[in-house]
Amino acid sequence: MAQYDYLIVGAGLTGAVFAHEAQKIGKKCLVIDRRDHIAGNVYTEEVEGINVHRYGAHIFHTSMKDVWGYVNQFAEFNNYVNSPIANYKGEIYNMPFNMNTFSKMWGVVTPAEAKAKIQEQIDAEGIGEPQNLEEQALSLVGRDIFEKLVKGYTEKQWGRDCKDLPASIIKRLPCRFTYDNNYFNDRFQGIPMGGYTKMVANMLEGVEVRTGVEYKDLIAEQPDIADRVIYCGPIDSFYDYSLGQLEYRSLRFETEVLDETDHQGVAVMNYNEREVPYTRVIEHKHFEFGTQPKTVITREYPADWKPGDEPYYPINDERNTALYEQYRELADREGKVVFAGRLGGYKYYDMDKAIAAAFDVVRAELGVDPVAGL
Numbered sequence: 001m002a003q004y005d006y007l008i009v010g011a012g013l014t015g016a017v018f019a020h021e022a023q024k025i026g027k028k029c030l031v032i033d034r035r036d037h038i039a040g041n042v043y044t045e046e047v048e049g050i051n052v053h054r055y056g057a058h059i060f061h062t063s064m065k066d067v068w069g070y071v072n073q074f075a076e077f078n079n080y081v082n083s084p085i086a087n088y089k090g091e092i093y094n095m096p097f098n099m100n101t102f103s104k105m106w107g108v109v110t111p112a113e114a115k116a117k118i119q120e121q122i123d124a125e126g127i128g129e130p131q132n133l134e135e136q137a138l139s140l141v142g143r144d145i146f147e148k149l150v151k152g153y154t155e156k157q158w159g160r161d162c163k164d165l166p167a168s169i170i171k172r173l174p175c176r177f178t179y180d181n182n183y184f185n186d187r188f189q190g191i192p193m194g195g196y197t198k199m200v201a202n203m204l205e206g207v208e209v210r211t212g213v214e215y216k217d218l219i220a221e222q223p224d225i226a227d228r229v230i231y232c233g234p235i236d237s238f239y240d241y242s243l244g245q246l247e248y249r250s251l252r253f254e255t256e257v258l259d260e261t262d263h264q265g266v267a268v269m270n271y272n273e274r275e276v277p278y279t280r281v282i283e284h285k286h287f288e289f290g291t292q293p294k295t296v297i298t299r300e301y302p303a304d305w306k307p308g309d310e311p312y313y314p315i316n317d318e319r320n321t322a323l324y325e326q327y328r329e330l331a332d333r334e335g336k337v338v339f340a341g342r343l344g345g346y347k348y349y350d351m352d353k354a355i356a357a358a359f360d361v362v363r364a365e366l367g368v369d370p371v372a373g374l
Contacts, residue, residue: 002227004030009215010232012040013351014341016203017070017358018230021370023207030226031204032213034233037197038204041312042351044195048257048294050285051195055310056251056300057268057282058196061186062352068188069374070355075199077190080287083181084268084280088148095270096183097145098176105144111177118142118175133165140173152274157249157302186352191287230361232341234311235327243326246346247319248311250303254278258295277301314346338365 006022008015011033019029037043041055059082062068071077086093094100102114121142130136133154137146150173151162158165182189192199215233218225231238236246267286271278278299285295305311314320324346331339340361342349349357362370 002224003222004028004226006030006228006230007032007218007226008230008232009033010040010341010343011035011038011200011204011209011211012232012341013042013200013354014232014344014358014361015040015230016200017355017370018340018362018365019207020203021362021368022366025366025368027366029207031207031209032215032218033209033211034214036212038209038211039197039200042196042200044197046195047255047296049292050290050294050296051288052255052284052296052298053196053282053287054253054255056253056298057280057287058351059184059189059191059287060351061184061189062350063185063187064352064356065187066359066371066374067352067355070359070371071192071199073374074202075192075194077188078193078288080191080267080289081189082183082268083266084183084270085264085266086149086153086270086272088152088272091148093149094181095149096174096176097141097149098181099179100181101145101149105148114175114177118145121145130167132163132167133169134162136167136170137162137173140170141175145173149272151272152276153270153272153279155274156277156279159302159304193288227336228365229337230365231337231339232344234343235324235331235339235346238337238339239327239330243330244323245307246323246327247315248305248309249313249315250305250309251312252301252303254299254301256297256299258297260295261291261293263295263297311343313348314342316346316348320346 005027006029008019008029008031011031015031019031022029042058043054044051045054084095086095093104099114102108106117108114108117118141121144122139125138127135127139130139137150155162264281264283267283268280270280278301280300282298283295285292339345342354359370362368
């Protein structure tokens with residue numbers, strides 16, 4: 001007889017939602033994670049009294065009232081609003097592209113003036129059918145915004161020149177013709193006070209959790225440890241890459257404690273010129289309006305992914321999409337294993353979408369509605 005009803009592989013948001021709901025209806029669960037901590041990529045750790053986002057900035061935002069109600073059971077959220085700054089060779093611009101950006105760039109004051117300036121620059125390029133990302137961007141926002149706020153940042157992210165990237169990567173470049181620096185349009189937004197790790201720990205309260213454990217090692221030792229498996233790891237790894245490896249873009253982080261109270265005056269500052277090797281600098285204290293005597297910053301570098309690196313962004317091109325479909329066909333034939341989450345489904349999720357997808361797994365697998373009564 002199995003020791004557990006469910007073995008949940010991955011202690012991130014998906015695994016935590018499922019474990020919480022399964023335990024609520026009396027299921028015995030074991031959650032494992034190969035890392036030495038819970039909370040997956042939303043993991044925060046305290047350094048100098050500051051909650052540091054180890055795997056890059058995570059700002060919770062959603063328009064889904066049920067998701068917002070759900071996470072507020074486990075944490076109180078502050079009123080942080082994401083308003084990043086773009087630094088281009090020492091020139092500072094507000095993001096996303098809005099009237100503050102256009103006013104700084106061209107001295108325009110009204111939306112009509114800004115629209116006319118952008119249209120004038122688009123017309124000057126004379127691009128018919130864009131053949132690459134550079135032409136696509138120029139046909140959407142014109143030369144000035146492209147050169148200062150799109151080109152270098154995009155080339156760093158992808159590791160290639162904009163002329164060598166397909167036009168399809170950028171469908172649109174939203175321009176907001178109001179003086180509004182709020183990056184997101186969602187109804188709800190904030191950071192859990194005390195950090196994401198505390199929030200996930202509250203979700204996992206009363207559930208057995210083992211970190212630093214590899215799924216394959218555990219199953220080799222105890223093949224019948226659980227009746228069912230919720231697998232939130234990489235789907236190709238589960239099958240020992242038998243059909244080939246799925247590809248990702250990765251990130252590298254460099255974190256430093258500085259003996260100053262405030263380094264850049266904002267939580268997120270993008271560095272838009274190609275010559276600066278990192279894409280952005282995060283100053284973590286500003287996520288929670290910190291007044292600590294020291295500060296902690298993280299430089300974020302895009303990186304080419306290779307096996308063994310942390311996978312962040314699935315590359316949903318033709319090859320990888322076709323390969324994932326082959327793996328999904330294998331997964332559909334699994335009797336006791338359910339694949340879930342970002343890596344199990346080879347999808348990029350914002351946090352709210354990851355939680356909503358976990359709700360679907362809960363409904364399908366447990367037959368309960370995790371947001372009933374919220």
